[in-house]
Amino acid sequence: MSTATAETAAPQAEELVLQAQGISKHFEGVAALTDARLDVRPGEIHALLGENGAGKSTLIKVLTGVYRPDAGSIASNGENVHFAAVRDAHHSGVVALYQELSIVPTISVAENILLGERTPNTVGLVRWPEANREAQRHLDRLNQRIPVRRLAGQLSPVQQTMVAVARALAADARVLILDEPTASLTDTEIKDLFAVLRSLRDEGVGIVYVSHRLEEVFELCDRVTIMRNGSTISTRDVADITIDGVISTMVGRAPGELFPDRGTATDRAVVSVESLTGRRVQDVSFTAHAGEVLGIGGLAGSGRSELLRLLAGAQKATGGTITVAGRVLPAKGDVGAVLNAGMVLVPEERRSQGVSLNASIQDNIALANLEKVSTGGWVSARRVTELARRSMENLRIKARGPRQHVGLLSGGNQQKVVLAKMLAREPHVLLLDEPTRGIDVGTKAEIYRLIRELAAQGTTIIAVSSELPELIGLSDRILIMHEGRISGQVPAEGADEELLLSYCYGRNA
């Protein structure tokens, strides 16, 4: 596969409004970035692309002073800069807008635009008329008619984004970084935003544009930089590549032999879902069988996690039915009924939903299985420890003993405790949301083996993952979701990653 091919002709450093080279960043020993590069010219819109976890967000945070890089250099207009805080980046004209964190809802539009030391004042007293006029001036540059005294929280999503862009203008941004700005916008609103971005580009602002929507990238951007596994793979002119070329560069090589053999699936249907509809999920139907690992993929926001939550009863369905082992589950979202049907969810947010870090391994397991360790309301300490010991043996949890606090375990072992909690219920159906997020490769392989062992015992596994190689290697069958619907369904054996990614982007190739 072509990776670092024909880079665009490197311009002189002083022509670049921002140049980052050899950036690396580790979090508690885990590499998030290794040799990341990005250069931004004045007056261009530069797309930054990569799969989930490729390191785009980390790179943005390094570029804007939120994180300090372990190694590498950042230069602005040919001069080396070191950003110790967001403010330093602002002083150099580097400003980022984040999708979820664009505005402060409880203060006025004008205050949002002038946030961060830019409010006109006399010895600390704000000169309101002048402040409002100045905010208005920045909105005028964007051709926006937004009342500057209104509370920002009362604006529509696109107006909020515009306010955030106006704030960047107020900060004299020469590099504007946008992270998924169109995620919650309608088509018309996206057009408005693009018009604004193009006019800023024509004024000489360098714009970095992060998006999962490749069509947008090809419509809007001048160049693309593609990242994979924390490194920058290539930077090209948009005119020189195709969407398929971008996808294959993002995916990279096939993964090694992490995955156990398949072949445990049977024909006995255990879970059947008919026209299931709920928040972010539209008319989804599928069947999962005993001994089968059914993988569900899709981009962030495609509805894959919501589907799992619907199945688990953690969210209310507005239409359709879920049948587990012949029993129809209530639509109103009844976690208890789901558990009684023998279906359990291992959530994605391990730290907040799956496990209590301040409690011991045995307490974590026992609390989810109190009926197994108690008689008539009295908890037996002996049975608590026994249950934990058994689980630890089965799952090979590495710990000093059942009394060790979960917070002291590695991420992989924490994930095993979550699994142990759920497996102690001896479920027929196991719902897994991102079963290996934040886990090192060695433990990943172990968890894959465990999942397959469970399938061999007849358990039905439905696993959501944002990592395509994981879906392909682990599953028997893969469903891909796009905007709440199933956009593709393929057998996992020999599945083509590029095909899956096209499904992810809703391109029915």
Add this chain to the structure above:
Amino acid sequence: MRTRLKIITGLAAAAMLGLTGCSAPGADAGAAGSSGGSGDDGTFKVAAFTAGYATPGGKLTLDKFVEEGKAKGWDITLYTSDFDYDKINSDMQSAITQGVDVILAGFPDPRQIAPLVNSAESADIPIFSIDGGVEPNEDFVEDVTFDQDQLASLTVGALEEAMGGLEGKDVMVIGHDPHIGIMTRSNLAYDMLEEAGANIAGGEMKQALNPGTSQEEALKFVTDFLQANPDGLDGVWVGWDHAALGAAQAIDEAGRDDIYVTGVDALGVAVEEIKKDGPFYASVHQDWFSVVDVVVEDIEAYRADGTLPEENFVEVEGELIDRDNAADFTPSM
């Protein structure tokens, strides 16, 4: 970075704790002067407690007791709380487990110390008490206290003198039921006033919520009452000086000189007010130091040969402080 900051701050806090620990009077300082008592290691161990250490009287009295006991060579440990009897009970139970010879209860609420009384009883440890209620109590081998009846009649008498009689007069009564002494004398005074034909202003006794903030509470009670009933008040009987000060201030601020207040305790600040010939008319001095002397003597007798006091309830009398003798009186609190 932040971790280091946290560690440094944590260490600084610990160091400060250490320093305060060193400079505070050590609880075991008296252990050196041991003499042949009944303790295991030859030291006569006394565990004293009070939940009223936050009140001026409680602190002075217990401090005096500790001082006198140490002079006699006892090993005294003082356990205190701010009206938190849970803490007192558990502190005392662990003290009993570790072995003490005598327990001194300072201003205990007999309703709230059953756990420690039971522990002491099963360990066969006598409890001496200062102001442990208003009637004889089998929990204590000795309880020395003031005669609440006498305190009430002294103050009601003073109010009668100030107002020129009780019959038909409007008198506000301010009490605080959680304190057993104040509750007892307030109810006695209430009955005496009613019997003598006085009207209780507002129809019932006013209750202060918190002794610590009672001055401000009483100030508001009286100000608001005068606001609504300018002609409806001739006197205010208050169960303790702190609140009485607030009542007197309210009368001053309303510009009235025909309403009188009495309190109990004879705090220094109250005596100053009495000297001014203003609305604060009288208070009662309870000589807690003489009570301490009695108790210390009896404990010393017990240490010598195990003699227990003959009477388990000793009532002493208070001294009225009013305009006549305020000038000659030196307050202890």
Add this chain to the structure above:
Amino acid sequence: MATTETVSAAPLPQDRPDETREERKSLSQMVLQSGTIIALVGLIVIFGVLSPSGFLSLGNLTNILAQVAILTIIAGAQTIVMVTGHFDLSVGTTATLSGASASAFMLSGLPVPVAIILGLLVGLGVGMINGFLVAFLNISAIVATLATLTTVGGLAFIVTDGTTLYGMPEVFYWVGQSRIAGLPMPVVIALVVALVIWVVLKYTTVGRRWYAVGGNADVARLSGVSVRGNVFWAFALAGLVSGLGGIVLVSRLSSASATSANDYMMLAVAAVFLGMTLSNSGQANLGGTLVGVGIIGVLQNGLNIVGVNTYVQQVLTGIIIVAAVLLSSFKSRRA
């Protein structure tokens, strides 16, 4: 698939002009928001009817103002902290300690102004410790200020030796007991403090940054606002203002006990919560806090005048707090 087309015959909600929709929304919001003011007016009417001569007199109005003066100051301090999205449980004990310290300094012979300044510095110091714990050590405000509440409360016992300090120089009582143009001095001080806090919160860059931090600390940080610094100074200022409240109280009472102002914390929190229901954004604001203080003051004074006993007063105050929180949560769900 195509069958759904027929449904669109009904007028779509988007057809309605934007402006009318917002006005309708703000009208229903206004009713909810003014609920707190309606409660205040309602209380005044009820007590006015029950005791026309006692409650509704000019003298009693001044009396109520005097009674809420110190609460106003301490609730003002609490407002500052709550604007930044935090909480200060130690405002009451900080006031007690400042008042007691100032008294102790006076009794030790220091000139009155010096003693007052030292007392204020004690309050500032406690506030700075709170700010340091919350902003720089990331301890949750509830835990940090609960700890200082305890420690500072203990220090107040040490400073007063558990007794009541009295006999400060007569000039000191000017702070709490004199009158200007018929208004008690504490009322004048409270008005000045309220005015200053109002101006700081509404018209200064610092105040506006506090609101930004309280609205969304992450956005503020990503926009280049120093969140830590701003939170720190908010706590510090709150400590200073609480200290002033304590000193005025001590002067008003001519005496300093070890717990004199402790109970103000609960009432201050209640007042700020009541006030939060009065703002569009649901944030703490000084105008609202004053209305909250008014409700508490009128409630206590009115119940005293009508002759309701203090235990029942406690119960009613608690119910009012719950009602306020419910009201504000109802509104934020709507918004």
